[in-house]
Amino acid sequence: MYRLRVKDVIKSKKATISGVSRGADLSINMVRRMCNDPTYAPTYITLARVAEYLGVPMEELYYKVDEKKDPERE
Numbered sequence: 001m002y003r004l005r006v007k008d009v010i011k012s013k014k015a016t017i018s019g020v021s022r023g024a025d026l027s028i029n030m031v032r033r034m035c036n037d038p039t040y041a042p043t044y045i046t047l048a049r050v051a052e053y054l055g056v057p058m059e060e061l062y063y064k065v066d067e068k069k070d071p072e073r074e
Contacts, residue, residue, distance in 0.1 A: 002062045004042075006050060007035035009061055013054050024049040 010020060017035060021028040026049060033040050034050070051058040 001065045003038040003065050004034055004040060004062050005038070006031075006061050009054055009056060010035065013056075015054060020050060020053055023053040026050070 010017065017031050018028060020026070021031045024031070026046060030042070030046065031050070034042055034046075047058050047061055051061055
C-alpha cells in the first residue's frame with residue numbers, strides 16, 4: 001500500500017497548493033485532496049504533472065506503507 005506525501009514535498013520546495021495547481025494545470029481541489037488525503041490515488045499523469053512542476057522524481061511524492069504497522073488501519 002502507498003501513501004501520498006505531496007504536502008511534505010510542497011512544503012520542502014517552499015511552494016504553495018495554489019502555485020502547484022496553476023503550474024501543473026490541475027484543479028486546486030485535486031491538489032488539496034492530494035495534500036490532505038494520503039490514501040487518495042491520483043492518476044499517473046496527475047502525479048507526473050505535480051512531480052514535473054516541483055522538479056522531483058515521481059517516487060518522491062509517495063511512500064510505501066507496511067500494512068501490518070499502518071496506524072490508519074486501526
